[in-house]
Structures are given as C-alpha cells and as structure tokens.
Amino acid sequence: MSEFPAQRGTPGWLLPGALVLRLMLVTALALALSGALATWLVTQALEREAVRQLVGQQTDEVEVVARLLASKIEQSQKLLRTVAEGITPGMLKSPSALEWLLQQGLPAAQFFDTMQVAHASGQVRLSLRAGHLEQAADLDPAERDALRRTLVGGKPLVCELIAGGRPNEARVMFTMPLHHTNGSVLGVVAGALRLQSQSLLPPSMAWPTRDNSEFIVFTRDGTILSHSDPRRILGQVRDEAGLAPVYARWLAQAQPVVGRGITDVQPDYIASMAGMPLPQWIVARVSRTQALLAPLRDAQHQAWWLAIAGMALCLLLALAAMGWMAQPLAQLTHRSRHWLQTGTGLQPLADMDWPRVDMVWSRAGDEVGELLRAFQGLAQQGRRQQMRKDLLDGQLQAVLDKSSAGIVISRHGLLDKVSRQACLMLGYAAHDELQGRPVSSLYASDADYAQVADLVRTEMVAHGAFDGDICLRRKNGSPLWVRVQGQGVRPDELRGGMVWILENISAARQAQVQQSRDRRHDALTQLPNRAAFDERLGLLLAQRAAEGAVQGAKGNPPPDDGVVLFLDLDHFTEVNDIAGHDAGDDVLRHVARLLGTQVRQIGWVARLGGDEFAVVLPGCALARGQAVAEQLRAAVQAWEHSYQGRRFTLGVSIGLVALDASLQDVASVLYAADMACHEAKRAGRNRVQTRAVTASGRMTLRPA
Incomplete structure (x- = not known):
C-alpha cells in the first residue's frame, strides 16, 4: 500500500452518488406515501366515527321526541276518557245538562278546543x-266521519289531521265511545285540539336545536304537521x-309506523325518522352532512398540515442520516x-482523512472496506500493466522510427502509433503531433473521410x-x-486496430493528371481539343434526348436544346505568311481568350484545329444564339x-445550327x-449564317 501516494485536499463532506441518491429518493417516497396513507386512514376513520356518533345522537333525538308526542296523545285520550265517564245516558236526552257539564261541570273538557257529543242514532x-x-250543521265532514266511525266500531279514535283553511285552523280530533252498562254503544264524545296549540304542537316547542338541521313532524301521507320553518307547515x-x-x-316498502328510529346516511344529508303508532305520525330530523362535519374537516386539515410537517421533519432526519452513513462510499x-482520471491510484486507507467513524466502518469489514481493498488491488495491477504497456510502446515506436516505410497504427478511429517516415510524409516534425488525434483529421473534410x-x-x-x-491532407493543407495497404491487427476483429503502410504517389499522380489533361486540351490555347469537344457534346445530346422524351411523355413542349457555333477566322493565313507562325500562334491564343471571356457564363469553347473554333451554348434559344454569335463576330473584328x-x-465567319431532334449525333451537328x-x-x-432544318428533314440557310 505504500506504493500509492497520499492525496490531500479531499472535501470533508461529499454529495452521495447516484445509487445512494436513488435510495434516498425511494426512502423519501416511501415515507411520504406511508405518512399520507396513515393520515388518510386516520382521518377517514375519524370521519366515519363522527358520522356514527351523529347518527346515534340524531336517532335518539327523534325517538325521544316521538315518545314525547305519543305521551301527549295518550294524555289527551285520558282526559277525553274522563269526560266520557262523566256523561250519563240521561244527559244524552238533555242538551242543557250536557252543556252545563262540558262548560262547568268537568274541568277536563276545558282542555279541548272543540267538543261534540252524538247519540247512537247519529244525531x-x-x-x-x-x-x-x-250548530251541528257547521261540523266539518271529517269530524262527522270520525264520529260515525267511532259509533260503528265502538273504539276510540285519533284522527290524523283535520285541515282547515289555514295552518292555524288545522286540528286533531279524539273520539271516545259511550257505553251502556251492557256494553252497547250509547253514543260518542269527541274533542279536538288545534295542531299549533300548547296542548299538542305549540310553535314554541323546544326541539333539540342544531345549526343546519330541521325537525319535522308529518303524517303517514306526507303532510307536514310541524317544521322548523313555519311556512312549511301543511x-x-x-x-x-x-x-x-x-x-x-x-312508502315503497310499506313499513308500519313503529316507535324505533331509523337513520339514512346520504352524501349530503343525514335523515332520521321515528314513528308514533297511535296517530300514525312520524318524527324526522334532517341534517346537512357537510355542515355537521365542518368542524371535523377543519380538524382534519390541521391534522394534515401537522402530518406534513412531521413527515418533512422525519424525511430531513432520514435523509441526513443516510447521507452521513453514505459518506464512506462517497x-x-x-x-x-480521481484514480480513473489521473491514473495515480487510490491512496492508503490511513491517509484518506475520513472521519473517525468512517474509518471504523471501513476497518470493520463492511462493503466500503471490501471495495477499498479491491480498488487498491486493481490499482497495483493497473500500475504494473501500465509499466509493461509503456515499455512495449517504447519498443514499438523505436521499431517504427527505424523503418523506411510510412506506417500508421489506428485504434477506434484514433491515431495510436505513427512512424517517423509517415510524420515526414504528412509534414509533421514528430509523432507526438499526430498520436491521439482522430484519423479524420488527415482528410480534407468529414465527407471525404x-x-x-x-x-x-x-x-x-x-x-x-x-x-x-487515397488523398490525405498534409499539415500545411496541401x-x-x-x-495504402491496410491490415487488421486481429484478423477476426476490425475494432482491434489497423496497421497502414503508406507510399507517397503524389508525383506519379500529378504526372498522370497532367498527361490526361494534355490528351484532352489543346496545347496552344489550353481549350478543349476536338476529342474533348466530341465527348462533351455527345453527353449533352444524350442528356437533351432523355429530357425531351420525359417532357413528351408528360405532354409538355420540348425545351430549347441550345445552339452550336462553328467559327473560322478570315484571312488568318495572311498573318502566318506576313508576320510568321509565332504571330499566328499569338493571334490564336488571343482569340481563344476572347471567345472564352464572352461565353463563360452561358457556354464553353473548344479548338477544333487550325483557326477553327466551336462554341456550344446549352439551353440557349435560337434568337439568343444569333445575338451571341453577332457579339462574337463584332468582338473579333474590333480587335487589331x-x-x-x-x-x-x-474577321470571323460563323455558322450557327440549332440543336433539335433532327440532329442525333456529334458528326451531324458539326457537319451542319x-x-x-x-x-x-x-x-x-x-x-x-444560320442553318435550319425543315419539316421534311432538309437543311436551309437563312441569314442571321
């Protein structure tokens, strides 16, 4: 371990790596989800318990009120029975006696708002x-019906409701049969109480109060007898x-009216009902669920904020603990x-300046300590392998430098080794300038590479x-x-590296290019010669024929194919005879430059031989070609x-022919x-002079 020098300056606290950060993220998510789920479950349980308690409380309330009203009904019946017991058979025959008895003789009769006494005959x-x-005629039909049913049945009755014209006139009628000593029905006595009276359902009756809740008493057929809102009565x-x-x-279930309360929980309401069997009345309480649970919801919101704060605190503590425990790994x-970037190896455990607890963990044989020892072993192996590689590289470079051939070894698209001869060939002073550079840097462009x-x-x-x-690029850009002869270092694996042997053929290539140019260009004027003219014009004719066929298939008119000018200098032999061939050569060179300057943008010029030249104007209309020909003639004539x-x-004589479908080859064009x-x-x-082709295929001349 002493082979690895100590490295100082390591930060005391390092950000954990990606793996630990992912674990911290998973921990944070798990803690957040578990906390949120637990809080949600608790709040839901609290809400269900609150609803259950509200249901129980509300059910008890309607049962108590139903029993209270039932006791009032029973008390009213007892009072009416007391009145009935005070009426003798003889009184039924004396209305005055009945009047005195009901007005003064029996205090219990004062309890009822109305009193009626009827004989068994119905009178x-x-x-x-x-x-x-x-007057008896003023009795309500419902009251008469109640009296009749009691006489027929011989049993006391409590009528559900006798409605008047207004809510304060609605009343409940109680009937009690009068019996002979032998049990037969002698008559009937009836007493009625106003619905809103103090004896039955007074407006001031103290219902169990609660905000956003209504107490309702209604009959079996759904008529409201009492309501928190007086406007809803009846x-x-x-x-x-x-x-x-x-x-x-x-109603759909046709359930009987019983005294036991039932409660129905709806999304927005909690409705409880309890029955009163004798008058067939039902007591109900309807509460708005959201309003009842509003205090609980506020408490739940506070609980959520507290839970979030607690989870955040626990999360920070957990992340801080994980970050602290992950410091040895960081x-x-x-x-x-640092070892991979610099190749200097890992320093010893004792020189790493870690906190004491981290050193204890590493020495205790945990994962970090095992990894540290493994890295130290790899560092030692890497150092020995690097030394062997440096030795082999030095030997290989020495062999390459002694070689008279240009040798390049590439690996993975990079220049790995370059011989001295290859460096000189490419214009570099030493192989250090090339080693490690991309192979593409030896080419003029990425496309060439x-x-x-x-x-x-x-x-x-x-x-x-x-x-x-292959064409490469020297250091100076030339x-x-x-x-190039290339061979893989490993025949079965191209990526293992390639060995290239380079031979400079620039001189031979330049000579070959020059010979090709000499064969295709006139030596005196540097214009294309007759062979080059024939080849280039032949390609033009073939291209025009193909384009004409495509346009014809589409039904379009054929395009302008262009014109060809044949130029022959006038009186040129006089220059040769008088001034000599050198002067004639100078004239030909000047005419060649003049023609090339005039048509450079629209065509090209060739020397056919002697003082004969040809000008080709591709895609040029006939009128435009004639104008160019006249321009060339004037330019030659103007030069002295x-x-x-x-x-x-x-002077110059010019023959012009338009390229069209009648001229199929170079020979026919040039002849025309x-x-x-x-x-x-x-x-x-x-x-x-323009030469045109008639519809019959014959050629005619027409002046320009």
Whole structure:
C-alpha cells in the first residue's frame, strides 16, 4: 500500500452518488406515501366515527321526541276518557245538562278546543267550539266521519289531521265511545285540539336545536304537521331535500309506523325518522352532512398540515442520516474517479482523512472496506500493466522510427502509433503531433473521410485487407496522394486496430493528371481539343434526348436544346505568311481568350484545329444564339493585332445550327455547323449564317 501516494485536499463532506441518491429518493417516497396513507386512514376513520356518533345522537333525538308526542296523545285520550265517564245516558236526552257539564261541570273538557257529543242514532246532541255552542250543521265532514266511525266500531279514535283553511285552523280530533252498562254503544264524545296549540304542537316547542338541521313532524301521507320553518307547515314531505328519498323508500316498502328510529346516511344529508303508532305520525330530523362535519374537516386539515410537517421533519432526519452513513462510499467514489482520471491510484486507507467513524466502518469489514481493498488491488495491477504497456510502446515506436516505410497504427478511429517516415510524409516534425488525434483529421473534410471509411470497410469485409489510393491532407493543407495497404491487427476483429503502410504517389499522380489533361486540351490555347469537344457534346445530346422524351411523355413542349457555333477566322493565313507562325500562334491564343471571356457564363469553347473554333451554348434559344454569335463576330473584328510595326485586322465567319431532334449525333451537328460556316465564307466572310432544318428533314440557310 505504500506504493500509492497520499492525496490531500479531499472535501470533508461529499454529495452521495447516484445509487445512494436513488435510495434516498425511494426512502423519501416511501415515507411520504406511508405518512399520507396513515393520515388518510386516520382521518377517514375519524370521519366515519363522527358520522356514527351523529347518527346515534340524531336517532335518539327523534325517538325521544316521538315518545314525547305519543305521551301527549295518550294524555289527551285520558282526559277525553274522563269526560266520557262523566256523561250519563240521561244527559244524552238533555242538551242543557250536557252543556252545563262540558262548560262547568268537568274541568277536563276545558282542555279541548272543540267538543261534540252524538247519540247512537247519529244525531249530534251538542257541539262546542272554544266554549260556545254551534250548530251541528257547521261540523266539518271529517269530524262527522270520525264520529260515525267511532259509533260503528265502538273504539276510540285519533284522527290524523283535520285541515282547515289555514295552518292555524288545522286540528286533531279524539273520539271516545259511550257505553251502556251492557256494553252497547250509547253514543260518542269527541274533542279536538288545534295542531299549533300548547296542548299538542305549540310553535314554541323546544326541539333539540342544531345549526343546519330541521325537525319535522308529518303524517303517514306526507303532510307536514310541524317544521322548523313555519311556512312549511301543511306542506309535503316530498318537497323536503334529504327527507324525500327516505320517505319514498319507506312508502315503497310499506313499513308500519313503529316507535324505533331509523337513520339514512346520504352524501349530503343525514335523515332520521321515528314513528308514533297511535296517530300514525312520524318524527324526522334532517341534517346537512357537510355542515355537521365542518368542524371535523377543519380538524382534519390541521391534522394534515401537522402530518406534513412531521413527515418533512422525519424525511430531513432520514435523509441526513443516510447521507452521513453514505459518506464512506462517497469518499471511495471520489477517490476512484480521481484514480480513473489521473491514473495515480487510490491512496492508503490511513491517509484518506475520513472521519473517525468512517474509518471504523471501513476497518470493520463492511462493503466500503471490501471495495477499498479491491480498488487498491486493481490499482497495483493497473500500475504494473501500465509499466509493461509503456515499455512495449517504447519498443514499438523505436521499431517504427527505424523503418523506411510510412506506417500508421489506428485504434477506434484514433491515431495510436505513427512512424517517423509517415510524420515526414504528412509534414509533421514528430509523432507526438499526430498520436491521439482522430484519423479524420488527415482528410480534407468529414465527407471525404466517411467515403474512404465506407470503401475500407467494404474491402475489409470482402478481402480481409485494403489496397488502394487515397488523398490525405498534409499539415500545411496541401493534398497528399498515397497508396495504402491496410491490415487488421486481429484478423477476426476490425475494432482491434489497423496497421497502414503508406507510399507517397503524389508525383506519379500529378504526372498522370497532367498527361490526361494534355490528351484532352489543346496545347496552344489550353481549350478543349476536338476529342474533348466530341465527348462533351455527345453527353449533352444524350442528356437533351432523355429530357425531351420525359417532357413528351408528360405532354409538355420540348425545351430549347441550345445552339452550336462553328467559327473560322478570315484571312488568318495572311498573318502566318506576313508576320510568321509565332504571330499566328499569338493571334490564336488571343482569340481563344476572347471567345472564352464572352461565353463563360452561358457556354464553353473548344479548338477544333487550325483557326477553327466551336462554341456550344446549352439551353440557349435560337434568337439568343444569333445575338451571341453577332457579339462574337463584332468582338473579333474590333480587335487589331500589331506585330513588328504592322497592324492586322481579322474577321470571323460563323455558322450557327440549332440543336433539335433532327440532329442525333456529334458528326451531324458539326457537319451542319461547318456547312453554315462555308456559306458565310461564300457570302463574303465576316458574317453569321444560320442553318435550319425543315419539316421534311432538309437543311436551309437563312441569314442571321
């Protein structure tokens, strides 16, 4: 371990690596989810318990009120029975006696708002309303019906409701049969109580109060007898929100009215009902769920905030603890990254300046200590392998430098080794300037490198080696043509590296290019010669024929194919005869430059031989070609040649032919242009003569 020098300056606290950060994230998510789930479960349980308690409380309330009202009904019946016991058979025959008895003789009769006494025959003997006599004809039909049913059945009755014109006139009627000693029905006595009276359902009755809640008493048919809102009295339960669906289900099930309370929990309401069997009344309480649970919801919100604060605190503590426990691993990661970047190895455990607790953990044999010892072993192996590699590299470079051939070894697209001869060939002073650079830097562009790379890859796959000519770029940017022979370091693996042997063929390549140029260009004027003219015009004719066929298939008119000019200098032999061939050569060179300058943007010029030239104007219309030909003729005529004190004026005869479908090959085009030029000569020279093809295929001449 002493081989690894100590490295100082390591930060005391390091950010944990990606793995620990992911674990911390998972821990944070798990803690947050578990806390949120636990809080949600607790709040839901609290809400259910609160609803259960509200349901129990509300059910008890309606049962108590139902029993209270039932006791009032029973008390009223007992008072009426007391009145009935005080009426003798003889009194039924004496209305005055009945009147005295009910007004003064029996205090219990004062309890009722109205009193009626009827004989077994159905005749009403006495009718009192508020202590005053009234006519039997003024009785309500419902009251008569109650009296009749009691006489027929012989049993006491409690009528559900006798409605008047207004809510304060609604009343409940109690009947009690009068019996002979033998048990037969002698008559009937009836007493009625106003619904809103103190004896039954007074407006001031103290219902169990609660905000956002209504207490309702209604009959079996749904008529409201008492309501927290007085305006709803004698209304219908079917119009009460929250109670209407419960009442509808109760009617649909045809359940009897019993004293036990039932409660229905709805999303927005809690409705409780309890029955009064004797009058067939139902007591109900309807509460708004949201309003009842509002205090609980506020408490739940506070609980959520407290839970979030607690979870955040626990999360911070957990993350801080994990970050602290992960410091040995972070320190080890920092050292290993530094080792990979610099290759200096990991320092010993004792020199790493870790906190004492971290050193205890590492020495205790945990994962970090095991990794540290493994890295130290790898560092030692890497140092020995690097020493062997440096030795082999030095030996290989010495062998390459002694070689007279240009040798390059590439690996993974980089220059690994370069011989001295290859450096000189590429214009570099030492191999250090090239080693480690991309192979693409030896090419003029990335496109050239990609093209050569595809060619090399194809050859290597097909033949296992590469042999060909490649154009590289020297350090100064000049091109370098080399013949390259390439072979893989490992024949079965191209990525294992390639060995290239370079041979400089720039001189031979330049000579070859020059020879090719000499074969295709006129040596005197540097214009394309007759062979180059024939080849280039032939390609143009073939291209025009193909485009014409495509346009014809589409139904479009054929495009303008262009014109060809045949030029022959007038009186050029006089220059050769008088001034000599050197002057003639100078004239030809000047005319070549003049023609090239005039048509450089729209065509090209060739020397056919002697003083004959040809100008090709691709895609040029006939009228435009004639104008250009006249421009060339005027330019040649305007130039005056002076040689050894003598001046010479030249002219040029030009034959023009338009390229069309009748001219299929170079020979026919050149023959037509030559004939047009001869016609210009015969017509007096220094003019332009156009040769056209008629519809029958015959050629005619027309002046320009």
